Amino acid sequence: MNQTLNRTKSELEDSAMDTSRLTQRIRQTQQSDEQGQTGVAIMIKDLHKRYGDTEVLKGIDMEVKSGEVISIIGPSGAGKSTLLRCINALERPSSGSVTVYGMDLSDPKTNIDKVREHVGMVFQHFNLFPNMSVAENIMLAPRMLHKTPKEDAYQQALDLLEIVGLKEKADVRPTDLSGGQQQRVAIARALAMNPAVMLFDEATSALDPEMVGDVLEVIRSLAEGGMTMILVTHEMGFAREVSSRVIFTDAGVIEEEGTPEQIFGTPQSPRLRSFLSKVL
Amino acid sequence: MHVMPLRKVLGGTQSLSRWVAALLALLLGMAALAGTVVTTGAPAQASTISRAVKGKTFRIATDTTFAPFEFRDTTGELVGIDMDLIQQIAKTEGFKVEIQSLGFNAALQALTSKQADAVIAGMTITEDRKQVYDFTDPYFDSGVQMAIAKDNEEIKGYKDLKGAIVAVKTGSEGEAFAKRNASKYGYTVKAVDQSSTMYEMVKSGNAQAVIDDYPVLAYGITQGNGLKTVTAKVRGGSYGVAVNKGQNQDFVAAFNEGLAKMKTDGTYNKLLKKYLGGQGTTGKGAAAHKLSFFGLVRQSFPALMLGLKNTLLITAMAFVIALLIGIILGLWRVSPNRILSWVARIYVAIFRGTPVLVWAFFFYLGVPQLIGHKISIWLAGALTLSLNSGAYLVEIVRGAIQSVDTGQMEGARSLGLTRRMALRRVILPQAVRIATPSIINQLVIMLKDSSLLLAIGFGELLYQAQQIYAANFRVTETLFMVGVIYFVAITLLTWLANILDKRMNR
Numbered sequence: 001m002n003q004t005l006n007r008t009k010s011e012l013e014d015s016a017m018d019t020s021r022l023t024q025r026i027r028q029t030q031q032s033d034e035q036g037q038t039g040v041a042i043m044i045k046d047l048h049k050r051y052g053d054t055e056v057l058k059g060i061d062m063e064v065k066s067g068e069v070i071s072i073i074g075p076s077g078a079g080k081s082t083l084l085r086c087i088n089a090l091e092r093p094s095s096g097s098v099t100v101y102g103m104d105l106s107d108p109k110t111n112i113d114k115v116r117e118h119v120g121m122v123f124q125h126f127n128l129f130p131n132m133s134v135a136e137n138i139m140l141a142p143r144m145l146h147k148t149p150k151e152d153a154y155q156q157a158l159d160l161l162e163i164v165g166l167k168e169k170a171d172v173r174p175t176d177l178s179g180g181q182q183q184r185v186a187i188a189r190a191l192a193m194n195p196a197v198m199l200f201d202e203a204t205s206a207l208d209p210e211m212v213g214d215v216l217e218v219i220r221s222l223a224e225g226g227m228t229m230i231l232v233t234h235e236m237g238f239a240r241e242v243s244s245r246v247i248f249t250d251a252g253v254i255e256e257e258g259t260p261e262q263i264f265g266t267p268q269s270p271r272l273r274s275f276l277s278k279v280l
Numbered sequence: 281m282h283v284m285p286l287r288k289v290l291g292g293t294q295s296l297s298r299w300v301a302a303l304l305a306l307l308l309g310m311a312a313l314a315g316t317v318v319t320t321g322a323p324a325q326a327s328t329i330s331r332a333v334k335g336k337t338f339r340i341a342t343d344t345t346f347a348p349f350e351f352r353d354t355t356g357e358l359v360g361i362d363m364d365l366i367q368q369i370a371k372t373e374g375f376k377v378e379i380q381s382l383g384f385n386a387a388l389q390a391l392t393s394k395q396a397d398a399v400i401a402g403m404t405i406t407e408d409r410k411q412v413y414d415f416t417d418p419y420f421d422s423g424v425q426m427a428i429a430k431d432n433e434e435i436k437g438y439k440d441l442k443g444a445i446v447a448v449k450t451g452s453e454g455e456a457f458a459k460r461n462a463s464k465y466g467y468t469v470k471a472v473d474q475s476s477t478m479y480e481m482v483k484s485g486n487a488q489a490v491i492d493d494y495p496v497l498a499y500g501i502t503q504g505n506g507l508k509t510v511t512a513k514v515r516g517g518s519y520g521v522a523v524n525k526g527q528n529q530d531f532v533a534a535f536n537e538g539l540a541k542m543k544t545d546g547t548y549n550k551l552l553k554k555y556l557g558g559q560g561t562t563g564k565g566a567a568a569h570k571l572s573f574f575g576l577v578r579q580s581f582p583a584l585m586l587g588l589k590n591t592l593l594i595t596a597m598a599f600v601i602a603l604l605i606g607i608i609l610g611l612w613r614v615s616p617n618r619i620l621s622w623v624a625r626i627y628v629a630i631f632r633g634t635p636v637l638v639w640a641f642f643f644y645l646g647v648p649q650l651i652g653h654k655i656s657i658w659l660a661g662a663l664t665l666s667l668n669s670g671a672y673l674v675e676i677v678r679g680a681i682q683s684v685d686t687g688q689m690e691g692a693r694s695l696g697l698t699r700r701m702a703l704r705r706v707i708l709p710q711a712v713r714i715a716t717p718s719i720i721n722q723l724v725i726m727l728k729d730s731s732l733l734l735a736i737g738f739g740e741l742l743y744q745a746q747q748i749y750a751a752n753f754r755v756t757e758t759l760f761m762v763g764v765i766y767f768v769a770i771t772l773l774t775w776l777a778n779i780l781d782k783r784m785n786r
């Protein structure tokens with residue numbers, strides 16, 4: 001499965017190479033690595049988010065380089081989802097800035113919809129469209145946004161479904177699938193726009209335990225394929241295994257960050273230690 | 281900015297447009313069905329009877345229903361004292377008439393604007409009217425009379441009315457007379473809108489007596505309305521035919537001559553007897569042969585089917601407009617654009633917060649005066665129903681959109697779809713499915729509410745029923761038929777709509 005994924009991924013990227021200016025900018029950022037600069041995918045500066053009187057994010061600074069796999073861990077209510085949702089502008093920051101491949105999301109001139117095409121998101125509850133078949137779910141964005149011909153879009157959907165192991169489910173309704181299958185469809189749907197970054201918000205939390213493995217397997221192969229990813233997860237073992245960096249958040253701030261070895265092996269802050277002692 | 285072109289709204293959610301089309305086809309199909317039944321009994325509008333002697337044709341405007349002077353008989357023919365009289369005189373005098381059944385006020389307007397040559401509509405000759413019109417000789421001496429239930433043996437005269445309730449018609453001569461004598465005899469006056477209502481009140485014991493125009497009352501008794509008279513009639517005004525001042529004098533002369541002839545040769549008395557029974561009868565034995573219920577059904581069927589057809593047609597028209605309003609303003613209502621959202625909110629508040637009837641009168645009677653241009657009753661009726669139902673549909677659409685899981689919008693937006701695309705392809709199709717039962721429900725409410733339009737004289741089902749029992753006084757049975765027709769139509773409509781819903785939305 002890994003090999004299939006890697007091959008198809010690179011084919012998809014090649015074929016979509018010139019489709020938009022943003023794609024080119026992403027390329028340029030990735031290429032600038034070789035010129036000694038950092039290929040910054042996402043840059044977050046002093047991000048604050050308030051809901052009424054409660055401050056959910058209290059000044060987040062964070063940088064994600066191209067190809068990095070970041071896991072965000074932390075107790076429930078820490079603001080992990082909010083942080084993730086700020087990266088594709090599902091939430092508007094109260095202050096501070098989020099920059100995705102050089103595009104400042106708070107700049108009114110930035111076309112948020114265009115940015116989102118390059119930032120795939122996978123939700124805890126899948127959010128598949130029940131009024132469409134599995135294939136139509138995957139085809140919708142390419143058809144609407146890239147005007148991909150129906151046959152091509154369907155073929156692409158089949159390819160993506162093959163990657164996540166659900167090719168034979170192309171024409172059923174998502175509601176007829178198990179949770180694990182639905183989540184794999186959701187991943188395929190996000191991949192259909194050929195994103196440069198993938199965001200996962202507790203992608204396995206709503207699944208029965210026996211379904212979790214399949215979904216993690218897909219995410220793992222994406223990581224190995226070089227996809228830039230941010231995972232909010234409670235699967236500590238998985239985070240330790242696939243992440244290049246782990247960020248521990250608590251009460252709206254980044255409490256500690258480092259390599260998986262540092263975070264799980266030699267945690268520094270008392271909060272992280274107590275958190276780990278509870279979840280491990 | 282967040283407004284979609286309508287074409288897209290409907291085009292995008294194909295299921296919705298297909299569904300609406302199907303519902304409409306249903307309504308219109310039912311209307312057509314009702315229509316085919318009706319053509320067999322379609323009333324003839326104009327009739328000319330006489331061999332042309334002078335060959336002249338006069339356009340005679342009259343009321344729609346004022347039994348026994350003008351009303352439609354069981355075949356839909358316009359008959360009554362006025363009609364028979366004018367036709368007979370036309371015959372003897374050798375002119376032709378073209379009858380225009382317009383309603384009392386419209387008839388006078390037609391006369392003033394020279395769309396008609398004369399008005400015959402049980403019109404009392406008054407000093408005020410004489411300023412504007414010339415009248416023929418009086419052809420009928422009217423007045424008011426009291427009636428009580430047929431089986432009431434207690435009341436023998438006005439003095440027995442102590443503590444009783446006396447029903448009268450709002451604005452009538454009977455009301456004036458009743459009020460003048462209320463304290464003298466110690467009864468209470470209760471004014472209602474229709475003769476048939478008054479008679480039902482007496483029969484049901486809600487009133488003990490009724491004081492009404494003598495001819496209307498006498499005619500009702502001949503039709504077996506279950507009342508009798510115990511006192512003599514009180515003389516009141518006389519009726520005459522009106523023409524514009526100084527005009528159509530040849531017609532006036534011919535009418536007067538013809539009337540005089542009829543009075544001498546006894547045909548005049550015969551005519552009155554035909555509609556009023558013996559002059560001054562107490563009603564005993566005056567009742568005409570009473571039609572069986574099934575005879576009544578057969579008789580009323582064409583008119584009721586015409587009413588049903590109109591009911592279904594106006595409901596269909598109004599439903600289309602209401603749905604458009606509901607979807608467009610429903611989308612405005614949930615739009616992030618504050619102005620649009622408030623426009624929708626205010627619209628809903630206004631139309632949910634005011635009775636349908638107020639708008640019916642406003643559109644039909646008020647607006648023409650504001651814009652100086654007549655509004656067709658269909659337009660006024662359709663606007664009334666659609667603006668009212670539209671308000672509820674806005675809320676139904678809003679509720680349906682909001683009850684679609686927010687994750688659906690987020691899922692669509694996270695793919696890069698615009699809000700508009702997401703609404704069209706993801707949210708609305710799901711919202712339509714959620715809203716369908718409520719929309720069907722609103723359609724049924726609308727169909728029932730359309731009966732309110734009888735207040736402005738729209739010829740829908742209940743209006744036709746009123747016309748029928750205004751002429752034959754078979755109130756309970758006619759209303760029963762109307763109830764059955766509504767019930768069958770609504771049950772059928774709901775049943776078919778639900779089948780469609782299952783077919784198209786699952």
Ligand SMILES: Nc1ncnc2c1ncn2[C@@H]1O[C@H](COP(=O)(O)OP(=O)(O)O)[C@@H](O)[C@H]1O
Nearest residue numbers: 051052056074075076077078079080081082083
């Ligand atoms: N739309 C909202 N309105 C108000 N409070 C919210 C909203 N979304 C999240 N919150 C609050 O913000 C805090 C952080 O939420 P979230 O980012 O979902 O945390 P996590 O994903 O880490 O569990 C929680 O206390 C939550 O109740």
Ligand SMILES: [Mg+2]
Nearest residue numbers: 080081082202
């Ligand atoms: Mg969360």
